[in-house]
Amino acid sequence: MRLTLDSLTVRAAGRRLVDELSLDVASGEVVALAGPNGSGKSTALRCVYRALRPSGGAVLLDGADLAAIPVHQSARSVAAVTQQNTVELDFTVEEIVALGRFPHRSGAPGERERRLIADAMERTDTARLAARSVLTLSGGERQRVFIARALVQEPRVLVLDEPTNHLDVRHAVALLSDLRGAGPTVLVALHDLNLAAAACDRIAVLRDGALTASGAPKDVLTPELVREVFGVGAHVVPHPATGAPQLLYDLDEGTRT
Numbered sequence: 554m555r556l557t558l559d560s561l562t563v564r565a566a567g568r569r570l571v572d573e574l575s576l577d578v579a580s581g582e583v584v585a586l587a588g589p590n591g592s593g594k595s596t597a598l599r600c601v602y603r604a605l606r607p608s609g610g611a612v613l614l615d616g617a618d619l620a621a622i623p624v625h626q627s628a629r630s631v632a633a634v635t636q637q638n639t640v641e642l643d644f645t646v647e648e649i650v651a652l653g654r655f656p657h658r659s660g661a662p663g664e665r666e667r668r669l670i671a672d673a674m675e676r677t678d679t680a681r682l683a684a685r686s687v688l689t690l691s692g693g694e695r696q697r698v699f700i701a702r703a704l705v706q707e708p709r710v711l712v713l714d715e716p717t718n719h720l721d722v723r724h725a726v727a728l729l730s731d732l733r734g735a736g737p738t739v740l741v742a743l744h745d746l747n748l749a750a751a752a753c754d755r756i757a758v759l760r761d762g763a764l765t766a767s768g769a770p771k772d773v774l775t776p777e778l779v780r781e782v783f784g785v786g787a788h789v790v791p792h793p794a795t796g797a798p799q800l801l802y803d804l805d806e807g808t809r810t
């Protein structure tokens with residue numbers, strides 16, 4: 554399913570938090586949304602998973618305006634992993650993951666549903682936690698449970714807001730490798746530019762709510778852009794095995810400025 558942000562604008566507190574953002578994510582493509590703190594990444598994503606209504610422009614799914622699609626219908630297509638993963642209820646991991654089937658369910662879970670739930674827990678390394686209360690989990694374990702809940706939804710568009718927060722390097726790499734070619738169209742806010750370059754087809758860079766660059770990682774991640782947008786000196790080297798651009802930051806220079 555194609556995801557389009559068409560001149561998406563969000564105004565609040567007299568500012569444009571997202572400023573005429575236009576971005577096309579082709580069906581099955583994995584696009585990273587990068588940018589400094591406060592550049593509007595989460596705000597833009599919130600419009601896609603309908604936690605926020607745009608002040609201007611639109612989000613389109615296969616060309617259809619999301620605002621015109623009933624929420625229960627778009628919930629069958631769009632799943633989100635947000636930064637607000639707080640649960641106060643004493644649910645087990647398996648129960649939380651099963652909630653992801655809610656938009657599709659018409660009765661008790663059948664064999665297919667149980668298999669989807671088991672698969673999602675396998676993919677996120679949460680199967681061994683199935684019977685545990687989510688209240689007892691570590692930050693990274695809990696994050697993986699919410700990723701499983703989104704996967705079990707069988708989304709055609711998957712929106713992830715800093716999904717590698719709290720994840721150790723093994724689970725961060727596993728998650729991003731898993732997203733590639735997995736089927737859904739993916740828009741993912743990521744701070745780790747090296748992981749974004751390794752795992753995403755394209756990187757879109759936001760600055761003050763506006764799109765400042767977008768394209769293949771090798772075209773976007775230049776020392777000039779990293780300096781201009783993030784204010785950090787960096788060398789770009791090709792990954793020896795994959796050729797993906799990887800950044801080596803100039804730490805000394807960072808402490809001087």
Ligand SMILES: Nc1ncnc2c1ncn2[C@@H]1O[C@H](COP(=O)(O)OP(=O)(O)OP(=O)(O)O)[C@@H](O)[C@H]1O
Binds near residue numbers: 565566588590591
């Ligand atoms: N409801 C609101 N009212 C006023 N300002 C807001 C509101 N929501 C977000 N902002 C501001 O909008 C800007 C963009 O926030 P957003 O969370 O989208 O940034 P981000 O790029 O996701 O940042 P981070 O990298 O820190 O997660 C920030 O300056 C934030 O303080």
